Amino acid sequence: MEAKIRLRMSQSDAHYGGNLVDGARVMALFGDAATELLIRHDGDEGLFVAYDQVEFLAPVHAGDFIEVTGRIVKVGNTSRKMTFEAVKVIEGGIDPACPSRARVLREPVVVARASGTCVVPKKNQTGSSV
Numbered sequence: 001m002e003a004k005i006r007l008r009m010s011q012s013d014a015h016y017g018g019n020l021v022d023g024a025r026v027m028a029l030f031g032d033a034a035t036e037l038l039i040r041h042d043g044d045e046g047l048f049v050a051y052d053q054v055e056f057l058a059p060v061h062a063g064d065f066i067e068v069t070g071r072i073v074k075v076g077n078t079s080r081k082m083t084f085e086a087v088k089v090i091e092g093g094i095d096p097a098c099p100s101r102a103r104v105l106r107e108p109v110v111v112a113r114a115s116g117t118c119v120v121p122k123k124n125q126t127g128s129s130v
């Protein structure tokens with residue numbers, strides 16, 4: 001099972017100099033993908049209990065379009081092991097003289113990866129897996 005989210009990082013997402021977006025914003029997107037996966041699989045938002053691994057591999061800036069993919073890779077009684085990947089598909093703000101200029105990347109750039117575990121209590125599972 002897979003969930004995808006694509007959105008543009010806005011100026012309000014920029015946290016550091018040079019319009020750099022902090023890693024916590026990408027982690028929040030991983031959490032949103034996890035929530036969608038749990039709703040699709042169990043009919044409940046569940047709880048994110050732990051990240052096993054997180055890698056930040058490339059910078060994200062305001063104006064970039066990011067696509068996040070989440071996958072359920074293992075299903076336990078109440079636990080759901082998931083993997084996540086965030087890729088930059090459009091790079092914004094590429095020309096300081098023309099801040100609205102952007103480019104579609106020929107090959108998406110992997111900006112972050114993670115894996116983690118979510119839990120849905122047995123009593124909350126509706127079995128609504130699609």
